[in-house]
Amino acid sequence: MGLGSSALTRRDFLQVGSLGGGLGLTELLTGRVLAGNERKETSVILMYLHGGPSQLETYDLKPEAPTAYRSLYSPIPTTVPGMDICELFPRQAAIAEKLALVRSCHHEMSSHSDGGIQVLTGKAPLRPDPTSQSRSEHPDFGHVTSYSRSVSHNTIPQYITLPSAAYMTQPTYLGAQHRSLDGGDPSTPNYQSPIPIAAGVQGEKLSDRKHLLGELDRFRARLDQQQAFSSEDKFRELAFNLLTSPKIAQAFDLSAEPDHLKETYGRNRWGQSALLARRLAEAGAGVVTMFMNTPFSGPEWTNWDDHIGNAGRPGHFGKYMTLRLPYLDQCIAALVSDLHNRGTAEKIMLVVMGEFGRTPRISVNAQGTGRNHWPQAYSVLLAGGGLKTGQVVGATNSKAEYPTERATSPEDILATMYQHLGVPIRKSLLDLRGRPTPLLSEGEVISELV
Numbered sequence: 001m002g003l004g005s006s007a008l009t010r011r012d013f014l015q016v017g018s019l020g021g022g023l024g025l026t027e028l029l030t031g032r033v034l035a036g037n038e039r040k041e042t043s044v045i046l047m048y049l050h051g052g053p054s055q056l057e058t059y060d061l062k063p064e065a066p067t068a069y070r071s072l073y074s075p076i077p078t079t080v081p082g083m084d085i086c087e088l089f090p091r092q093a094a095i096a097e098k099l100a101l102v103r104s105c106h107h108e109m110s111s112h113s114d115g116g117i118q119v120l121t122g123k124a125p126l127r128p129d130p131t132s133q134s135r136s137e138h139p140d141f142g143h144v145t146s147y148s149r150s151v152s153h154n155t156i157p158q159y160i161t162l163p164s165a166a167y168m169t170q171p172t173y174l175g176a177q178h179r180s181l182d183g184g185d186p187s188t189p190n191y192q193s194p195i196p197i198a199a200g201v202q203g204e205k206l207s208d209r210k211h212l213l214g215e216l217d218r219f220r221a222r223l224d225q226q227q228a229f230s231s232e233d234k235f236r237e238l239a240f241n242l243l244t245s246p247k248i249a250q251a252f253d254l255s256a257e258p259d260h261l262k263e264t265y266g267r268n269r270w271g272q273s274a275l276l277a278r279r280l281a282e283a284g285a286g287v288v289t290m291f292m293n294t295p296f297s298g299p300e301w302t303n304w305d306d307h308i309g310n311a312g313r314p315g316h317f318g319k320y321m322t323l324r325l326p327y328l329d330q331c332i333a334a335l336v337s338d339l340h341n342r343g344t345a346e347k348i349m350l351v352v353m354g355e356f357g358r359t360p361r362i363s364v365n366a367q368g369t370g371r372n373h374w375p376q377a378y379s380v381l382l383a384g385g386g387l388k389t390g391q392v393v394g395a396t397n398s399k400a401e402y403p404t405e406r407a408t409s410p411e412d413i414l415a416t417m418y419q420h421l422g423v424p425i426r427k428s429l430l431d432l433r434g435r436p437t438p439l440l441s442e443g444e445v446i447s448e449l450v
Contacts, residue, residue, distance in 0.1 A: 028313070040422030041357045043139075043281035044385070045331070046289045047352040048166065049273070051304030052115065054358035054371050057321055059085050059379040060400050069399045071362045073270025074316045080390045088325040091333030097390040098336050098345075100449055102380040104403035107356070108408055110373045112305070113168040115355030119410045120169050122440045130376055132168075139178065140169040141421075142287035143415055144439060145179040145237045145273045147171075149286055149424045156248050157181040158286040162273040166291055180289070183280070183403075185204055187272040188256055190243075193252030251283035252276070265334040268295040274331040278338060281348045286421060295327040304354055308363055308370040317370040349385025350422050351413065355376070360399045377402055385420045387449045406432070411443025419445050 005358055021158030056062060061071040075084035078096030085093055085101075092099060092176065109115040112132040118124045128134070139147070142159035149158050151242035159178065163185035169188045171178040183194055233373055250256065265271035270292055277288040294301035301324070306317040307443045313320065332352060339345040358371030377396045383389060394406035418439070425443070428436035 001203055003006045015421075017333040018268065040175045041284065041347065042385070042420050043285055044145075044287050044347045044417050045274075045277045045281055045335070045348060045350050046287070046423060047270075047326075048116075048120075048258060048289055048306045049329075049352065049354035050116075050166075050304070051112065051310075051355040052322070052356045052358060052373060053304045054179050054306060055103070055377060055396070056358065056360065056371070057086060057306075057325070058089075059101050060377075060396055061086060062398060062400050063361075065399050068362055080392075083390075083392050086325060088322065089329040091107065095336060097335055098340060098383055099395065100382045100389045100391055102382065102408055102413070103396055104377070104406050105353070105380050105410065105413065106260070106377050106403055107369045107375045110356065112355055114372075115373075115375055116146065116166060116168045119286075119355050119413075120166060120354065122411045122414045122443060125396065130192045131405045136169040137172060138437065139171045139174045140166070141417060141423075142180055142289055143171040143174050143178045144418075144429070145286040145421050146180075147419075147429075154275070156251055156280065156284045159286050159289075160287070161289045161291060162186065162277060162282055163269065163370060164291055166237070166424045171413050173429065173437075183252070183276065185269055185273070186276045187256070187269045191228050192247060209258060225330065247283060250277050251285075254279070261338070264330075265338075266330045268327055270327055270331045271334065273401065274335045275338075278335060278344075278348070282342070282344055292328075295324065301432055306358060307372045308365060308368045310370065315368055317368065323389060331382075334443050338357075339384050345384040346386045349387065349417065350381075350383040351417060353413070357400075360401045380399050382449065389450065393446060393448045406448070408446060410442055411440050412446050415443040415445045416449060419450065 036278045046150065056069070056071040057073060061073065061075040063075055071086070074087045076090065076093055077084055078093040080096040082098050083099075085096075105185070107115070107118050107124065109118045109128060111128065111130050111134075113134045114128045114132070117134065117136045121136050121138045123138045125134055126137070146158040159180040160183050161180040162183045162239050165180045181194055184191065254262075254272065257275060257336060258280075262272065262275065265275045270290070273290045277290055279376065280288050293303040299313075302313055302320045305311075306321060308317070310320070321340045328344060332350070335350060336345075341349055354428070356373055356375035359374045362371050362373060377400055381398070394408055395404050396402060397404050418425045423439070425440050425445070427439050431437045431438060
């Protein structure tokens with residue numbers, strides 16, 4: 001249904017006022033317009049495996065290592081010679097020519113929050129917190145992408161997180177308007193888009209001023225904005241265009257996807273988030289981060305923090321790995337294959353990583369078995385983005401303890417993502433005191449991949 005003569009117009013919208021303290025969506029858009037940079041039509045989907053996946057149980061198995069170090073699983077060959085991966089990853093093995101593995105990433109932050117901060121921002125915390133309660137002093141790469149790209153009237157938000165944002169990062173000196181839009185869990189029954197209305201879908205509701213104000217209030221509450229800006233009229237108009245854009249509403253509409261494709265991705269939190277992430281990236285989102293704890297809820301599921309007694313669960317950690325890994329295999333293979341089938345693999349880059357790896361030596365005590373935190377060596381998977389795939393970059397020693405070839409860092413991974421996104425890696429941002437802060441003080445694009 002079109003807007004019609006009785007619909008709320010942009011002029012009406014500009015007269016709505018502050019809605020009791022400032023329009024959240026207006027604020028969300030303000031800084032992006034002020035940045036004024038030309039957008040590059042590329043995207044990064046990050047599957048962030050919260051807790052730190054074991055390199056030895058995923059992409060860097062050491063079948064010849066001593067028993068106390070050896071992987072729980074056997075390696076299987078892939079379509080790429082020399083790229084053996086976990087036996088629970090048969091789908092990825094079948095499309096390995098479309099994947100690239102970096103087996104030599106490393107850093108020094110051994111707590112979840114500190115490791116996550118370095119991996120996502122490229123800056124090691126100055127005051128590490130072993131309790132994993134620290135918060136970033138610098139914005140992460142999604143916040144930076146939001147800041148760096150200007151917004152047109154029909155543009156989707158540039159930073160979206162599924163099902164929620166990473167807890168350890170914040171936009172800090174870029175402003176709260178650059179925080180991510182939390183897209184929620186698309187696997188839930190009757191999933192609803194965080195964009196509440198759209199002219200192309202519910203245009204008749206735009207004639208209802210009270211309804212529109214209620215929707216805007218709900219959206220503002222979700223964004224939890226904290227700042228106010230000048231030139232309100234211009235930004236309210238952009239807010240109107242975003243909220244009433246059929247393109248954006250359609251991007252969040254998973255009902256448009258056929259059932260067989262939903263089955264291919266997996267009817268779970270990870271699979272449906274990967275499918276939605278593809279839709280959002282194709283619609284123009286710059287960064288879509290999937291914060292991946294578990295594919296399902298319930299006592300039989302744990303995240304990737306596979307030390308003894310993770311989440312209070314007794315028993316051998318392999319039980320939980322065996323449950324979890326096939327779902328990761330399914331959603332990665334489905335997404336990569338889908339990007340290639342749709343011709344969007346050049347535009348959209350996939351990165352799969354956690355905050356660190358796991359201790360090469362297995363821990364055993366009366367409570368069970370597991371691997372502890374180990375930032376000194378871990379693996380990162382990349383695909384799409386026009387990268388040179390079908391290869392392994394770097395290597396670790398015989399026990400997966402330390403890099404021995406082509407050592408890489410989180411900053412190198414970020415530099416590679418930034419180049420794809422069109423963000424200059426040597427640019428500086430002004431911090432809260434007005435001092436220039438380099439986006440990346442170190443780190444280079446991984447030349448083997450580009």
